[in-house]
Amino acid sequence: MKFQRTALQVEEAAARILERLQPGRTETVPLAEAWNRYLAEPLAADQPVPHFRRSGMDGYALRAEETAGASEDSPVRLAVTGIIPCGSIYDRRLEPGQAVRIMTGAAVPDGADAVVRLEDTLPEEEGEGGAVSILRSAKTGANISEIGLEIVQGEKLLEPGRRIGPGEAALLAMFGAAQVKVYARPRVAVFATGSELLAVEEPLAPGKIRNSNSYMLLAQLREAGCEPVLAGAIPDELELARQAVTAAMDDYDMVITTGGVSVGDYDILYDLTTGWDGELLFNKLAMRPGSPTTASIRRGKLLFALSGNPAACFVGFELLVRPALRKLMGGVDVGLGAFPARLKADRLKTDAKFTRFVRGVRTVGPEGQLWAAPVGVDASSITVSLRDADCLIVVPPGDAPLVQETLVRVIPLGGSRL
Ligand SMILES: Nc1nc2c(c(=O)[nH]1)N[C@H]1C(S)=C(S)[C@@H](COP(=O)(O)OP(=O)(O)OC[C@H]3O[C@@H](n4cnc5c(N)ncnc54)[C@H](O)[C@@H]3O)O[C@H]1N2
Numbered sequence: 001m002k003f004q005r006t007a008l009q010v011e012e013a014a015a016r017i018l019e020r021l022q023p024g025r026t027e028t029v030p031l032a033e034a035w036n037r038y039l040a041e042p043l044a045a046d047q048p049v050p051h052f053r054r055s056g057m058d059g060y061a062l063r064a065e066e067t068a069g070a071s072e073d074s075p076v077r078l079a080v081t082g083i084i085p086c087g088s089i090y091d092r093r094l095e096p097g098q099a100v101r102i103m104t105g106a107a108v109p110d111g112a113d114a115v116v117r118l119e120d121t122l123p124e125e126e127g128e129g130g131a132v133s134i135l136r137s138a139k140t141g142a143n144i145s146e147i148g149l150e151i152v153q154g155e156k157l158l159e160p161g162r163r164i165g166p167g168e169a170a171l172l173a174m175f176g177a178a179q180v181k182v183y184a185r186p187r188v189a190v191f192a193t194g195s196e197l198l199a200v201e202e203p204l205a206p207g208k209i210r211n212s213n214s215y216m217l218l219a220q221l222r223e224a225g226c227e228p229v230l231a232g233a234i235p236d237e238l239e240l241a242r243q244a245v246t247a248a249m250d251d252y253d254m255v256i257t258t259g260g261v262s263v264g265d266y267d268i269l270y271d272l273t274t275g276w277d278g279e280l281l282f283n284k285l286a287m288r289p290g291s292p293t294t295a296s297i298r299r300g301k302l303l304f305a306l307s308g309n310p311a312a313c314f315v316g317f318e319l320l321v322r323p324a325l326r327k328l329m330g331g332v333d334v335g336l337g338a339f340p341a342r343l344k345a346d347r348l349k350t351d352a353k354f355t356r357f358v359r360g361v362r363t364v365g366p367e368g369q370l371w372a373a374p375v376g377v378d379a380s381s382i383t384v385s386l387r388d389a390d391c392l393i394v395v396p397p398g399d400a401p402l403v404q405e406t407l408v409r410v411i412p413l414g415g416s417r418l
């Protein structure tokens, strides 16, 4: 059985996972700590923006009709009856023959219907009680942002499941959301497997390598907005391994293991994910790298058993774990964000049956067209090309290699996707 597994298409595997997941816990956090979190409540405008008639320039608020025909040769002289700094209100009405000195962002007084820039004026006698010459005619409404110009009252601004970036943070602040209801960061335990693995601080020894996948996964998890925890090594012995994994599944929102999913003598994840009270969702995918990627669900929580080969581990995370995390954080759009690009390579080999996800780098051509070029060696065991990749090039199964300029789908990598 360990050798005979049914390969699932990646899209079907993702659907199998997503249909079993519900958005997770929510919590309320101060707005200052809400960056990169996912909103768990909508935001609608309880007031228009701006909520007062706002000057767009430093200048003089006045009546537009009184400036008709004004020019440098024939200025219009107005009495200056006040000065309005930002945040202050001119508590009278502007009467004919008057102008008020006003700053950018200040409330335009009633009676005024235009603001003329300081550069188009000549103060005659400084300050209040003085006068100003207007050197240019103004149209009604000039340099005034009317109430609701930007946002009308009641307008829907943010939906739940939206990631809070700079624009979202600004809107939340504008509408007084000092505390924000967000989805809790999923707590994810990461296990490594394999007797060849050394801790990062240990010196190399013959046949041994340092555990790099756990740190790669930590970075991917953090980038995805989670709280990862290094759970150490999975014990070699099946029962102990199962105890460690199930205990972590009880304690955390998700568990990820790396290594030990193939058919080798010490690959225990197959036995661990069969013959227990968890349900196996799949243990083979029609993709390269990462074909032995395995997922199970137990008591509503997911166990992802990713491959030990570094690139396979990475790709398994990007294609399956990241969308699952997104759903746990209330995300509406859990897609991979693929877009079309032209292949920049003389030939790119295809696999007869499996879809390949080739590490690539995007460039923009002189006419603005998007290109994707493979980077370095694409084998599953290669780590260094992950450093250079900013996308995965999707290579559908086929008999012939893809050639230069073939239209391919490209999945962007990194935090910008979620
Ligand atoms: N007879 C077969 N052998 C293999 C098959 C197969 O179908 N039949 N599949 C191959 C494919 S495809 C992959 S992918 C790998 C999957 O390997 P495992 O997930 O079982 O991982 P391991 O055996 O534990 O290790 C593989 C490789 O990765 C290195 N590794 C493991 N953990 C880490 C880590 N935390 N950090 C860095 N590197 C790690 C490990 O040393 C091995 O070199 O199986 C193929 N074999």
Ligand code: MOO
Residues within 6 Å of the ligand: 287, 288, 289, 290, 291, 292, 307, 309, 311, 312, 380, 381
């Ligand atoms: O499926 Mo494995 O990850 O190709 O090498």
Ligand SMILES: [Mg+2]
Residues within 6 Å of the ligand: 259, 260, 261, 262, 263, 264, 267, 308
């Ligand atoms: Mg193995």
